[in-house]
Amino acid sequence: xxxxxxxxxxxxxxxxxxxxxxxxxxxxxxxxxxxxxxxxxxxxxxxxxxxxxxxxxxxxxxxxxxxxxxxxxxxxxxxxxxxxxxxxxxxxxxxxxxxxxxxxxxxxxxxxxxxxxxxxxxxxxxxxxxxxxxxxxxxxxxxxxxxxxxxxxxxxxxxxxxxxxxxxxxxxxxxxxxxxxxxxxxxxxxxxxxxxxxxxxxxxxxxxxxxxxxxxxxxxxxxxxxxxxxxxxxxxxx
Amino acid sequence: xxxxxxxxxxxxxxxxxxxxxxxxxxxxxxxxxxxxxxxxxxxxxxxxxxxxxxxxxxxxxxxxxxxxxxxxxxxxxxxxxxxxxxxxxxxxxxxxxxxxxxxxxxxxxxxxxxxxxxxxxxxxxxxxxxxxxxxxxxxxxxxxxxxxxxxxxxxxxxxxxxxxxxxxxxxxxxxxxxxxxxxxxxxxxxxxxxxxxxxxxxxxxxxxxxxxxxxxxxxxxxxxxxxxxxxxxxxxxxxxxxxxxxxxxxxxxxxxxxxxxxxxxxxxxxxxxxxxxxxxxxxxxxxxxxxxxxxxx
Numbered sequence: 028x029x030x031x032x033x034x035x036x037x038x039x040x041x042x043x044x045x046x047x048x049x050x051x052x053x054x055x056x057x058x059x060x061x062x063x064x065x066x067x068x069x070x071x072x073x074x075x076x077x078x079x080x081x082x083x084x085x086x087x088x089x090x091x092x093x094x095x096x097x098x099x100x101x102x103x104x105x106x107x108x109x110x111x112x113x114x115x116x117x118x119x120x121x122x123x124x125x126x127x128x129x130x131x132x133x134x135x136x137x138x139x140x141x142x143x144x145x146x147x148x149x150x151x152x153x154x155x156x157x158x159x160x161x162x163x164x165x166x167x168x169x170x171x172x173x174x175x176x177x178x179x180x181x182x183x184x185x186x187x188x189x190x191x192x193x194x195x196x197x198x199x200x201x202x203x204x205x206x207x208x209x210x211x212x213x214x215x216x217x218x219x220x221x222x223x224x225x226x227x228x229x230x231x232x233x234x235x236x237x238x239x240x241x242x243x244x245x246x247x248x249x250x251x252x253x254x255x256x257x258x259x260x261x262x263x264x265x
Numbered sequence: 266x267x268x269x270x271x272x273x274x275x276x277x278x279x280x281x282x283x284x285x286x287x288x289x290x291x292x293x294x295x296x297x298x299x300x301x302x303x304x305x306x307x308x309x310x311x312x313x314x315x316x317x318x319x320x321x322x323x324x325x326x327x328x329x330x331x332x333x334x335x336x337x338x339x340x341x342x343x344x345x346x347x348x349x350x351x352x353x354x355x356x357x358x359x360x361x362x363x364x365x366x367x368x369x370x371x372x373x374x375x376x377x378x379x380x381x382x383x384x385x386x387x388x389x390x391x392x393x394x395x396x397x398x399x400x401x402x403x404x405x406x407x408x409x410x411x412x413x414x415x416x417x418x419x420x421x422x423x424x425x426x427x428x429x430x431x432x433x434x435x436x437x438x439x440x441x442x443x444x445x446x447x448x449x450x451x452x453x454x455x456x457x458x459x460x461x462x463x464x465x466x467x468x469x470x471x472x473x474x475x476x477x478x479x480x481x482x483x484x485x486x487x488x489x490x491x492x493x494x495x496x497x498x499x500x501x502x503x504x505x506x507x508x509x510x511x512x513x514x515x516x517x518x519x520x521x522x523x524x525x526x527x528x529x530x531x532x533x534x535x536x537x538x539x540x541x542x543x544x545x546x547x548x549x550x551x552x553x554x555x556x557x558x559x560x561x562x
Contacts, residue, residue: 079452101452113302114445115499127442128453133435160500180453 029056031092032184032216033078033099038087040070040077046085047073051242053235055184057092058214060207062227065237071220074237075188078218079103093183100128102182106192107169112162118172119157122148125179147175151205167198174206184216185209191223199223203230224251268526281414283521285422286483286531289475290517292426293487294495294509295433296471299464301492303444307378308363309488312472313481314385315359316352320477321389323351325396345418345477352473359385360465360472418478425474429467440464441502479532486536487513494543497550516542 031054039049048070055061065071076082078089079101093099102125125147126140136144148154153171156164161172170190177185187206191199207230210217221227227234227247234250236243243250272283300309326347359381367374433440442450443460451457475484495508520535527534 076448079448081448081451098454103449103452105446105448110446111302111304113304113496115496115501115505116445117501120501121445124442124446124449125453127438127450127455130438132439135438176449 029058031055031090032057032059033092034090035078036088036090038074038077038089039085040073041085042073042082044085048237048240048242049086051087051235053242053244055216055218055233057183057216059233060210060217060231061219061233061235062231063218063220063235063237064222064224064227066222069237069239071222071237072188075186075218075220079186099184100180100182102177102180102185104170104173104177104185104187104190106189107166107173107194108192110161110169114162116161117158118153118161118164118168119144119148121161121172122153122157122176122179125176128180144175144179147178148172150178150209151175165198166192166194167202170194170198170202171205174209178209182215184218186218186220188220189222190219191221191226199226206230269522272522272525279525281416281419282531283518285414285419285478286517286521286535287514288422288426289479289483289513290487290491290535291510291514292429292471293475293484294491294513295430295506296464296468297488297492297513298495298506298509299440299444300468300488301496306489307375307382308360308468310485311363311378311382311385312356312360312468313476313484313488314382314389316356316472316476316484317481318385318389318392319351319353319355319473320348321351321392322355323347323349325392326351328396345415345421349421349473349477352477353470356473356476357466357469360469361462364461364465414478422474422478425470429471432463433467436460436463437502437506483532483535486539487517490536490539490543491516494539494546497546512542 033055035051035053037049038051039046040051041047051074063071063074073082077084091099122144123136123141126136126144130136130140145154145157148157151171151174153168153175156168157172161169164172174185174187174190177187185206190206191202194202203226206217206219209215219227219231228251231247233246234244236250243255249255271277272279277283297309300306324344324347363377363381366372366377439450439455439460440463443455443457444464447457450460472484472488475487479487491509491513492505495505495512499505499508516539517535520538521531523529523538524531524534
């Protein structure tokens with residue numbers, strides 16, 4: 028069994044004490060590609076926020092297996108549509124924020140950090156439009172900049188929240204191919220939130236499927252069976 | 266031109282008013298930029314009013330305590346410090362309460378700000394209706410009369426605004442990061458609540474000083490209009506911040522020159538001038554966008 032990076036142990040998630048989902052147990056291994064699936068309102072975003080430490084768990088615990096002496100670093104890629112277009116920031120400015128975690132208050136990223144961010148933009152194919160205003164980029168271009176920003180954080184795990192939302196079909200395919208590529212090349216752990224089943228089938232190794240107040244966990248082969256699909260979509264198998 | 270030479274002369278009688286006006290013009294847009302980016306424009310309206318209520322309470326305190334009226338303006342440092350304390354306390358309490366309610370995400374933010382604005386105005390009038398001496402000082406503030414500024418007032422304004430400038434410049438990266446993407450900042454270990462509080466304290470301090478020096482009308486004008494104008498043409502944060510600040514400082518000086526030449530009240534002249542610049546820049550921006558679209562065809 029590969030080395031665990033993140034363990035969810037009997038986790039219950041929700042808001043203001045109200046439980047949305049409970050009994051979530053899962054081990055995310057280092058270097059794995061896990062998809063978090065579920066329809067709208069099943070608790071995907073709540074679970075993601077809880078894993079990222081943005082909101083407390085109602086019960087249970089999350090264990091982060093970081094290297095000794097350092098915290099686990101999340102490379103968080105939010106939905107590109109959530110950003111306010113009022114901010115006059117270039118793609119490079121946004122990507123540079125990934126390096127801010129290593130730069131103390133009152134200090135600015137040095138030349139080395141800036142060069143590294145440029146490398147990340149190059150790796151995600153975003154170097155060509157990094158000097159353009161972020162708010163004026165297309166959905167796919169924004170996602171590439173945001174992935175570059177997440178990579179600039181030198182993450183242990185890349186967490187992507189519906190990265191293909193608001194992105195056209197062709198750009199979605201390219202984006203997912205790219206995420207798979209960096210996952211394989213850098214042995215980077217990936218946690219991808221989506222509701223796109225064909226993409227999950229093609230790219231993910233393991234799935235956490237939130238459905239009807241339950242969290243189903245397994246490999247693609249285990250969960251994408253006719254019986255499971257019929258149960259989830261409430262139709263008869265056959 | 267003669268008037269300009271007169272204003273720039275070192276022995277100009279109202280030089281403190283010019284300096285204060287320009288200082289406020291430069292400093293207010295620096296925090297105003299974040300009010301615009303965080304879509305807290307209405308807070309920019311309500312806070313100066315709350316701040317002036319703080320001044321009203323502070324000016325009324327000596328009367329309530331039977332100590333006699335606290336002189337406002339050039340004659341009384343005690344009065345000025347008292348007014349500053351009232352202004353700062355009320356502004357900080359208001360901004361922190363409003364920010365807390367905003368974070369809880371319940372109710373209607375515009376409704377809260379509107380209520381705060383109107384209640385603060387009414388409370389100020391009620392408070393001062395019973396205090397004739399303090400009322401005179403407060404009415405000067407309300408009208409934007411910035412002709413009686415002592416050396417002490419000027420120094421206090423300069424020190425406070427320099428502090429705001431230093432903190433904002435030093436920690437610009439953190440404040441911008443937390444404003445733009447709170448979640449990412451939190452996942453990278455940034456103390457988002459601390460930086461939010463720091464920004465609100467800076468806004469509160471700037472508003473208090475500006476209201477006390479030039480009144481709520483000009484404070485509001487300089488908080489928002491230069492930032493809105495500079496935003497039309499800015500591609501980067503650096504352009505946005507520097508552009509807004511320069512525009513504020515320059516307009517305040519031009520406004521003073523215009524008001525002095527035409528014997529007009531300085532505050533309203535500044536604000537009308539800012540409005541005119543915003544309108545012209547808005548039209549110019551639309552023309553530029555249209556022209557670029559035509560060129561692309």
